[in-house]
Amino acid sequence: MGTNTAAVAGKKTFGQWLKSRKGQQTVIIIAFIIIPLLLLFTFTYLPFAEMVKFSFYKMKYVGARKFVGLDNYRALFARKDIVSSLKLCLYYMVGALIQIALALYLATILSMKVKASGLFKGLIFFPYLINGIAIGFIFKFFYTRGFVFDTVLQWCGFQLDSLPYWLKDQSINNWSLVGSSVWRYCGQQMVLFIGAIMSVDDTLYEAADLDGANKFQQFKYIILPSIKTIVTLNIILSITGSLSAFEAPFVITDGANGTGTFFVVMNTIAHTNQKVGLASAMAVFLLCIIFICTILQKLFFKFAFRNMHADDESRSAKKKRVKAAAAQPAAAVKGGR
Amino acid sequence: MKWQKAMAAALAATMALSLAACGGSDKKGGSGDVTEVKYADIKLGEDYTDLKADLKMMTNRTDMLDEEYTGKTWAQYLEEFNKEYPDIKVEIEGITDYSEDSLLRLQGGDWGDIMMIPEVDKSDLSTYFLSYGDVESVAEQVKYPNRWLYDGEVYGIPITAVGRGIVYNKKVFEAAGVTDVTKTPKTPEEFINALKAIKDKTEAPLYTNYAAGWTMGAWDDYIAITATGDAAFKNQKLAHAKDPFADPGDGTGAYNVYKMLYDAVEQGLTEEDFSTTDWEGSKNMINEGKVGCMVLGAWSYPQMKTAGANGDDIGYMPFPMTIGGKQYSPADEDYCFGINVSSPADNQTAALVFVKWMTEKSGYSFNEGGLPLAVGDENYPEVYDEFVANNVEFIANEPAAEGEEDLLNELNADSELMIAANGNDKIQEIIEHASNKDKSFDDIMKEWNQKWSDAQEMDGVEVK
Numbered sequence: 001m002g003t004n005t006a007a008v009a010g011k012k013t014f015g016q017w018l019k020s021r022k023g024q025q026t027v028i029i030i031a032f033i034i035i036p037l038l039l040l041f042t043f044t045y046l047p048f049a050e051m052v053k054f055s056f057y058k059m060k061y062v063g064a065r066k067f068v069g070l071d072n073y074r075a076l077f078a079r080k081d082i083v084s085s086l087k088l089c090l091y092y093m094v095g096a097l098i099q100i101a102l103a104l105y106l107a108t109i110l111s112m113k114v115k116a117s118g119l120f121k122g123l124i125f126f127p128y129l130i131n132g133i134a135i136g137f138i139f140k141f142f143y144t145r146g147f148v149f150d151t152v153l154q155w156c157g158f159q160l161d162s163l164p165y166w167l168k169d170q171s172i173n174n175w176s177l178v179g180s181s182v183w184r185y186c187g188q189q190m191v192l193f194i195g196a197i198m199s200v201d202d203t204l205y206e207a208a209d210l211d212g213a214n215k216f217q218q219f220k221y222i223i224l225p226s227i228k229t230i231v232t233l234n235i236i237l238s239i240t241g242s243l244s245a246f247e248a249p250f251v252i253t254d255g256a257n258g259t260g261t262f263f264v265v266m267n268t269i270a271h272t273n274q275k276v277g278l279a280s281a282m283a284v285f286l287l288c289i290i291f292i293c294t295i296l297q298k299l300f301f302k303f304a305f306r307n308m309h310a311d312d313e314s315r316s317a318k319k320k321r322v323k324a325a326a327a328q329p330a331a332a333v334k335g336g337r
Numbered sequence: 338m339k340w341q342k343a344m345a346a347a348l349a350a351t352m353a354l355s356l357a358a359c360g361g362s363d364k365k366g367g368s369g370d371v372t373e374v375k376y377a378d379i380k381l382g383e384d385y386t387d388l389k390a391d392l393k394m395m396t397n398r399t400d401m402l403d404e405e406y407t408g409k410t411w412a413q414y415l416e417e418f419n420k421e422y423p424d425i426k427v428e429i430e431g432i433t434d435y436s437e438d439s440l441l442r443l444q445g446g447d448w449g450d451i452m453m454i455p456e457v458d459k460s461d462l463s464t465y466f467l468s469y470g471d472v473e474s475v476a477e478q479v480k481y482p483n484r485w486l487y488d489g490e491v492y493g494i495p496i497t498a499v500g501r502g503i504v505y506n507k508k509v510f511e512a513a514g515v516t517d518v519t520k521t522p523k524t525p526e527e528f529i530n531a532l533k534a535i536k537d538k539t540e541a542p543l544y545t546n547y548a549a550g551w552t553m554g555a556w557d558d559y560i561a562i563t564a565t566g567d568a569a570f571k572n573q574k575l576a577h578a579k580d581p582f583a584d585p586g587d588g589t590g591a592y593n594v595y596k597m598l599y600d601a602v603e604q605g606l607t608e609e610d611f612s613t614t615d616w617e618g619s620k621n622m623i624n625e626g627k628v629g630c631m632v633l634g635a636w637s638y639p640q641m642k643t644a645g646a647n648g649d650d651i652g653y654m655p656f657p658m659t660i661g662g663k664q665y666s667p668a669d670e671d672y673c674f675g676i677n678v679s680s681p682a683d684n685q686t687a688a689l690v691f692v693k694w695m696t697e698k699s700g701y702s703f704n705e706g707g708l709p710l711a712v713g714d715e716n717y718p719e720v721y722d723e724f725v726a727n728n729v730e731f732i733a734n735e736p737a738a739e740g741e742e743d744l745l746n747e748l749n750a751d752s753e754l755m756i757a758a759n760g761n762d763k764i765q766e767i768i769e770h771a772s773n774k775d776k777s778f779d780d781i782m783k784e785w786n787q788k789w790s791d792a793q794e795m796d797g798v799e800v801k
Contacts (some may be wrong), residue, residue, distance in 0.1 A: 060750065063743075140548070140613055140615075141613075143613060144610065144613035144615075145609055145610040145613065147613075165610045165612065167610070167612035167613055168610045168611060168612040168613075168772070170769075170773065173612070253548070253612060254548065254550045254761075254765075255762075256547070256548075256550070256612075256762060256765040256766075256769070257612055257765070257769050258769070268762065269753075272755055272758075272759050272760070272762075273749075273750050273753045273755060274750045275750060275753075
């Protein structure tokens with residue numbers, strides 16, 4: 001029957017096909033999809049392609065452009081300031097991991113039965129609501145010699161003379177900045193985790209209680225497996241986000257004194273020095289790094305969570321099952337999912 | 338339905354009318370009827386006192402339109418002007434985002450008779466603005482006619498100009514022997530010694546304002562006229578100079594300007610923690626004598642004065658550098674008056690009269706703390722007391738040579754030094770290295786010279 005209609009359709013003229021149900025369907029699909037595609041193309045891919053093109057030129061925003069081939073990419077690796085700015089991402093990555101651990105910890109505690117949990121949620125989420133510029137000012141004063149942070153530490157018995165200069169000392173100022181960004185985003189991440197934890201079926205906790213599982217075991221065997229997607233997503237976002245850290249160093253230290261991250265350096269090169277070509281090359285390079293990082297993380301999590309579906313099945317048992325399933329391909333698809 | 342039709346018709350009619358009005362003004366503008374009068378020919382108070390004209394002027398000084406303005410308002414200036422020229426009426430339009438909006442209005446064409454010239458290409462000057470005459474004739478009457486000079490013709494007369502030195506607390510500096518206006522430090526060495534002498538009395542003898550960034554870039558403004566006494570250095574010689582940051586050996590030049598900063602930081606004569614400096618707070622600190630001095634333009638003087646109870650303690654000293662026995666200060670032009678080349682001839686003449694009156698008789702520059710503009714006018718506002726007492730010479734930078742207008746920008750971008758163009762980072766690095774003692778000053782300057790000569794090579798600039 002299928003081949004029959006196809007043969008008939010082949011003989012139809014284009015006009016007839018257009019009027020047929022199938023033709024109408026296609027027309028409507030194309031008509032609907034073309035608008036978002038067009039928007040996506042004009043505002044995302046076209047500018048991106050332009051930027052990639054710019055990265056091969058020596059150019060300013062205005063004035064003549066000169067094609068220089070791969071010179072910008074060579075300069076990228078030859079320049080010490082760019083390479084060293086990339087290393088600063090490591091600080092922010094470590095910060096991101098600490099932040100996730102902290103957020104997950106707080107989220108777990110607050111989603112259990114805690115007094116005034118709503119108040120704590122609010123207090124911890126609050127920093128996310130302050131705008132970035134204000135945070136810059138807050139932390140500039142916070143870290144100023146003899147101001148907030150030093151005063152608090154003095155209450156705890158530290159001597160002012162033994163405290164470092166939080167933003168001046170190059171061995172510590174990046175940690176200070178990372179601290180401010182953890183303070184800011186931790187609450188937001190916590191709220192995301194709480195949301196995910198709340199979707200876990202309550203009966204599972206009751207069952208676990210009956211079985212005598214303690215809170216940590218509940219976390220390990222119920223909560224973590226249930227929210228692993230959102231944890232993975234948050235880790236990926238945080239790591240790629242730390243590659244493009246910008247706000248904290250830009251607002252608090254203006255990227256000076258060894259705190260210029262890749263984005264801050266890129267901003268200076270593009271806007272102060274007007275080397276648009278080099279800045280574009282940096283953007284393309286950063287994109288490649290983010291791609292690589294994301295793929296690596298994907299692979300890692302695939303590996304880390306490979307056992308998650310078969311919690312009550314020992315590893316060797318699973319191996320056996322998979323082996324057995326290999327003989328029957330249909331079963332393998334179902335088992336391996 | 339009927340009233341809708343009527344509305345539509347009315348709308349169409351209004352639009353057609355307004356279109357016609359636009360066309361009309363265009364025709365009037367494009368008449369090509371240009372006044373024969375030149376700036377230098379006008380004798381204020383004698384010529385054109387009965388001229389009738391309605392002028393329109395665009396200004397960036399919107400604050401002066403406000404009754405609440407503490408200085409002299411536009412209305413007060415106009416009242417005085419109309420005593421002498423009762424029939425020249427000037428309507429003033431304030432524009433808040435001036436540097437952007439004025440360019441748009443200029444291109445639109447319908448902007449009135451006088452404006453503050455925005456950043457246009459010099460080659461376009463004659464298509465928009467009336468020439469005040471050749472530079473020789475204008476220079477006989479106006480001190481700083483160079484800002485908008487093209488092909489020997491002057492297209493802009495500055496509304497005011499400011500000098501550059503160091504804002505300081507007089508009371509604090511008394512301990513360093515600066516007991517009257519003539520005793521300000523004259524050389525970098527004297528300056529550093531003065532800072533040492535006041536070290537115990539202040540929290541920071543010299544406050545760098547490192548964290549604000551732009552306050553660091555301000556140091557670049559001192560390497561040209563202040564450090565060389567040469568009007569051609571910045572726009573003509575710097576681009577061709579071999580190793581402009583090398584030590585000339587006589588305590589002058591860019592090298593010694595930046596070295597003052599390096600030495601002050603290295604010897605602990607600046608604030609304890611540079612990374613958390615606070616620009617707004619610094620104004621009060623210098624007012625109260627917690628800070629000795631700051632290296633900033635003359636515009637900062639009124640702000641420091643009003644930032645606390647001790648306004649009388651604030652002074653402004655010439656930059657401590659002496660070239661051949663003389664100290665110099667740049668005269669940096671503010672916005673300049675430009676007259677619409679397509680206005681009717683009578684309006685242009687009236688506009689010339691108004692600009693000349695503003696320059697010579699209004700006292701605008703004096704009232705706003707600027708340098709006197711008319712040749713022969715030696716009436717300096719109090720901020721320049723120390724400059725006058727020490728015979729400091731004010732010089733305006735000469736414009737770049739023809740065809741080289743963009744050369745400095747080019748070299749700045751390629752070398753990434755961005756001298757006097759927001760190159761804040763490099764000066765911040767001076768402070769970092771001086772504080773951490775991880776790089777000597779000579780090495781920094783060597784690096785800059787290298788960057789500069791690399792850029793010169795890249796752009797094929799002839800090194801003289």
